[in-house]
Amino acid sequence: MIEKIPMYKKILFIAGLSFLFAFEQESIPVQKSFITFVGVKFNLVQNGNAPKRYLWIHGDEKTAKMALENHIKNYQGTAFFIQNEEREIPFENTIIDPNRVFSRNGAYYALRKFQPGWPPGSLKKALDQIDKDRKIFLNILMPSKDGLLIAVHNNFRGYNVRDEEPKSQRTSIKKEQNPRDFILCTNEDDFEKLSLGPFNVVLQNELPLSDDGSLSWEALRRNVRYLNVETRLGYLSQQKKMLKFIEKALE
Numbered sequence: 604m605i606e607k608i609p610m611y612k613k614i615l616f617i618a619g620l621s622f623l624f625a626f627e628q629e630s631i632p633v634q635k636s637f638i639t640f641v642g643v644k645f646n647l648v649q650n651g652n653a654p655k656r657y658l659w660i661h662g663d664e665k666t667a668k669m670a671l672e673n674h675i676k677n678y679q680g681t682a683f684f685i686q687n688e689e690r691e692i693p694f695e696n697t698i699i700d701p702n703r704v705f706s707r708n709g710a711y712y713a714l715r716k717f718q719p720g721w722p723p724g725s726l727k728k729a730l731d732q733i734d735k736d737r738k739i740f741l742n743i744l745m746p747s748k749d750g751l752l753i754a755v756h757n758n759f760r761g762y763n764v765r766d767e768e769p770k771s772q773r774t775s776i777k778k779e780q781n782p783r784d785f786i787l788c789t790n791e792d793d794f795e796k797l798s799l800g801p802f803n804v805v806l807q808n809e810l811p812l813s814d815d816g817s818l819s820w821e822a823l824r825r826n827v828r829y830l831n832v833e834t835r836l837g838y839l840s841q842q843k844k845m846l847k848f849i850e851k852a853l854e
């Protein structure tokens with residue numbers, strides 16, 4: 604009898620298999636595999652078994668990618684790298700921001716942003732598919748209870764820490780720091796420790812009335828400590844420094 608294997612089991616099987624191969628090659632300390640989420644591939648780079656997860660999700664934010672590639676060589680955890688060149692990813696007949704689909708409400712707006720009209724029934728079908736994909740992806744991405752989830756981002760235009768102030772419960776903004784470089788966190792103890800350092804820090808530990816589907820809110824719902832390291836595009840040494848600082852401050 605041929606048993607039909609559900610897709611998520613196949614993905615886990617492939618991921619598991621490549622981990623096994625990596626284990627066999629003992630001289631290579633870093634293990635590599637991949638998973639897919641809403642049709643896009645994420646490469647996984649694992650260094651040791653620490654319950655720390657790192658995520659690079661916007662393909663056009665190359666400085667963040669380089670900072671994370673460097674960081675995962677020196678610190679334990681598993682880093683997820685999206686395999687995409689742009690901010691948005693192709694999905695069905697449109698493109699979507701992959702950091703706006705971590706809730707059904709966010710996905711609804713993301714799907715309609717570049718394609719407002721959908722044939723009857725097709726939008727619900729797409730949302731149901733994203734719901735399924737998200738569940739599988741988050742099961743792999745989210746660290747255990749005592750772990751940390753760290754996302755790395757870059758900004759290009761005017762976006763800065765002041766834009767996050769109205770959504771924040773506490774802020775620690777430093778005069779000598781560029782407002783476009785900051786750390787966002789969702790845990791108050793982490794905020795206390797991080798705000799003692801030289802960098803701008805904001806705390807967002809209350810869910811907003813309208814969830815835009817970004818990962819930070821899902822982490823908050825799950826009570827997972829989340830950090831976002833936001834740095835100006837091109838400021839690689841600054842982003843490396845911020846990541847290094849986080850490891851020390853939250854040791």
Ligand SMILES: [Zn+2]
Binds near residue numbers: 661664755756757
């Ligand atoms: Zn980003």
